[in-house]
Amino acid sequence: MATQLEPAVPREGTGRKKLLAAALDLFAERGVSGTSLQMIADALGVTKAAVYYHYKTKDDIVLAVVNPAIEELAVIASEAERKRSRAAQVETVLVGIIDLIVRNRSLYAVLQGDLAVAHVLSEHGAFPELSNRIMALLVGPDPDPGTIVAASILLSGLGEAGFGPRVADIGDEELRGHMLGCARRLLRHRRPSAATP
Amino acid sequence: MATQLEPAVPREGTGRKKLLAAALDLFAERGVSGTSLQMIADALGVTKAAVYYHYKTKDDIVLAVVNPAIEELAVIASEAERKRSRAAQVETVLVGIIDLIVRNRSLYAVLQGDLAVAHVLSEHGAFPELSNRIMALLVGPDPDPGTIVAASILLSGLGEAGFGPRVADIGDEELRGHMLGCARRLLRHRRPSAATP
DNA sequence: GTCTATAGATAGATAGAC
């Protein structure tokens, strides 16, 4: 099930949990490259060495912060790929991703907006492939350039907009609805020649 | 006039021009915080000290890279604010920004996607105010949350999508058209109660 | 599990020769 009630990265907890929450806040505010282990340690009120006890490298912290979102995305993609109709595939991806974004607004922005994260993921994980799967689900087979542009704008825009200050005071329920509306307006324009079976 | 034939940051030139072009490439690929002055110097085949001859600080380089785009944005905003009808204001902003993005795809992504750039601009410039002006032109007075969400998605999405690898092989003319289509689809949904005079 | 201490590398930045 893709829809959960808790955010992917808990705001409170002990040890690693608090560390990841603090790191996420800093990553979202200053960027991964702009965040030092010293800042993370200071935010927790501990020393750098204490941080290194939990994670061996900075990359490990980045991966640990971002991993819950990636796993949820993988679940969403698999769920969507099991649907038979194109419309159901698109709908499953949209509802799943928007729910993920709204539930944890800064995490998705860090995941897809930070170049340092992209760099780490391209080395340590299979995220590019997952990203391609999701894009393929959105645009379908043999997409025209217009659909590719629309889907690119949508995926980037949703992630960044969810974290932006202008939507900060919009409630989860309402934001979800508006984002879904935007997504459908963007993707549903003219149907190509082939009909959906 | 907002539409120019040359990109805002020239690809070739001498001295400062080449420096800014190299810096932009690195900023777009690794992020500002992930780019050291040594990398910029190496890209030019010179030493760090040679870079410091042209610009006193790293922030100065960031500002110099991003400044042409900001100036163009200011021209677009002023041009749009002179229009009398809301529709003309929106159209002027959309055409101007999309032209700017397409003409120099990585520059706008760095300008609005990099947290380090945002940090520098909030200290050294009046970019937040300009950003608010453009947003206000897009959403109009007393915007409903749905319009704010749509405009946020649009502005973030256009910038990031213009630089993305998926649209890299789409020509300028065609990309411009698709982006304009997406923008109009996103912003033009239901009209509020007030009619446009 | 958290600390001190420190290594080793690299960051941004400066002085002054050429």
Add this chain to the structure above:
DNA sequence: GTCTATCTATCTATAGAC
């Protein structure tokens, strides 16, 4: 204008005491 040389601060990361 571009260089060598160097400074200081900070970075990631490790070793080992408590």
